[in-house]
Amino acid sequence: MCDFHPGTINKINFPSEILDREVTLSIYLPKDFTRLFKYKVVFCFDGLDFFSFGRIHRTYERLREENKVERAIFVGFHYEDVDKRRAEFHPQGARTHLTVKAMANEILPYIDRTFPTFKVGNARVVLGDSLAGSVALMTALSYPRVFSQVGLLSPQHDEVIQTLLERCQFKEQLSIWHTVGIEEDDFELPTNGRRADFLTPNRELKNIIEAHGISHNYFEFDGSHRWKSWKELLDELLIYFLSDNISF
Template sequence: MTEFQPGKITTFEFPSDILNRNITLSVYLPKDYTELFKHKVVICFDGRDFFSFGQVHRKYEKLRKEEKIEKAIFIGFHYQTVDDRRREFHPQGDKAPQTVRAVTQELLPFIDNTFATYKVGHGRVLLGDSLAGSIALLTALSYPRIFSQVGVLSPQYAEPINQLVERCQFKEQLSIWHAVGLEEQKFNLPTTGAEADFLTPNRALHELLDKHNITTHYQEFEGGHQWKSWQGLLEDLLIYFLSDDISF
């Protein structure tokens, strides 16, 4: 049985029947973690990048020390290969629906049964960059009462997102933090080398969300489609979602 230690990142294999494979997960429990208090849950798609390049756990501890945010645990969802990431995270990926179901029906029950968590939609945050941002958005739009908080860094925008926004019956429960870089109009895709424009589609995505009166925080930053630019946004993102305690 996997043991989780406060202040440490624990990486392990989580079996998924829905995806028909083991998902590599990383769990970070805060230094002051105790089962006596409930915690918000932050699920990071592209988890390895959020921990390694974004240092999201270190930024969390800094903000906690400054008493700017509430208690939270972090779950990193890692992809296997670049091809698998596209199949499982892209809005048009053939396994994207299974990823949404795996997170909702398998991963979330494990988290809530293992740790002291708030078992409500606004106590859970989904984060993702690029394609990982797309799957975070797809998951929240599919299950807004289960995952009502989502932060996306330059997500890839495609037609299925339009359909989910149109069909979403509980849009008023969603809160979306959304950022894209001004230098992302010309980005060379690492897989093919082809040039892609992320800025224009993300502006269109913002207009779509605004049109449907979905609560959003939108910003355009000086930077490109890379962690060198994104990591500087994480403190503001964490404060946005974790600054308010949950009360009943």
């Protein structure tokens, strides 16, 4: 077993048989971690970005000191490169279904075996930005009783996600926090320089989610499709999912 240190980002190479590769995971145990208590788990697709650009663990520790959030462990799922990210995160990616399956059948069981966690769906949060938001939503729609809490930062939405919403059973167990920037109607994609509209599809996704009667907290922020904007929203996101007073 790896030696995990509280208060630091612990990187491991997790061997996934489903993805047929090693997945780099960043695991953050809070400074006050103890095995005497159970923890919620926050899974972050685009994990390196959440830790490096979002500084989500620092935001958590500050909120924890202010007694605004509960005990939680953070697990970041890294992508290998831009092309492989698209293949494993995009709604129409050739390997995205394998990512979802690996999260539910390999990575989650490993975390539950290794740490004292609440082993219920409403104590597990899946987060993602952009394409990572898409795969986070697809994970929850595929396993709503396993991952029932979802945080979406400007996800990409298309007919694949709409079909999953229509087919999802137990969708009443889901709780979705969802935001998009009002400046995202004409965004230059960093990978190819093309222009893209994230705002209109996210408004459509909002309407579809609400039509299915899913618990949905949606708002639009004054900003663009960048971590500079998303980082400012992490306080609200963490308080939304980690302030249920299950265990202090």
